Amino acid sequence: MKEFWTYTGLRLLIFAASVAIVFGVWLAVTGSVSVMWALVIGLLLSGVASYFLLGRQRAALASHVDARAHRAAARFDEMRAKEDVD
DSSP, X not given: OHHHHHHHHHHHXXXXXXXXXXXXXXXXXXXXXXXHHHHHHHHHHHHHHHHHHOHHHHHHHHHHHXXXXXXXXXXHHHHHHHHHHO
16 A cells, blocks of 8 residues: 555645646746646646656556455455355
């Protein structure tokens, strides 16, 4: 679960930083900001940035999820084998 919270926290941090940068640059250039468009552009920028910056964290999360899925499948197979014996 640690991998999930690490990855999610970093994604949120990158999103907040992207929105702040877009908001600041837009305000400096035009003098007024459309908050909705700043959020949309920040979302797009953070998505691209997190793809490149969070590869290691994403791989750790995927590995953790894969290990849990294999453990669950093994338990399911054990339960099915016990049912077949009965």
